[in-house]
Amino acid sequence: MSNNKKMYDKGKVIAGLCIFLILITFPFWYNLGKAAPAPKLTLTAKAKAAKQCVLPTQTMKADHMQLLNEWRDSVVRDAKRIYVSSDGKEYHMALTNTCLDCHGARAEFCTKCHDYASVTPYCWDCHIDPKEVK
16 A cells, blocks of 8 residues: 555545535525414404413413313313413313414414424314314
């Protein structure tokens, strides 16, 4: 082997690592800044008049599924049907009668965000949106 050529050919290894890193990170930097805008949700007049949801808006956006799971467990396992919020207001624990009463139709409120976030909730495996029943 000549003095100019090393056993592992460092140049080819570095070039291969660079190509590998470019290919692996391509989806991230290619789509940088191209995210679709969050959907605009329409609130019903009742929701606008209430001015406060069961929990603060940011908490509901981030943690509504945990709240719905807790409600489900309380209703089904403990037969507890009333939720008392931190401000002392009482709410009937019901997806269709409480949440959708203020937020309107499932397609206009739930589905828009879930499609945007690419999630498939299982709520509708058991629940039926009253507006879909004819």
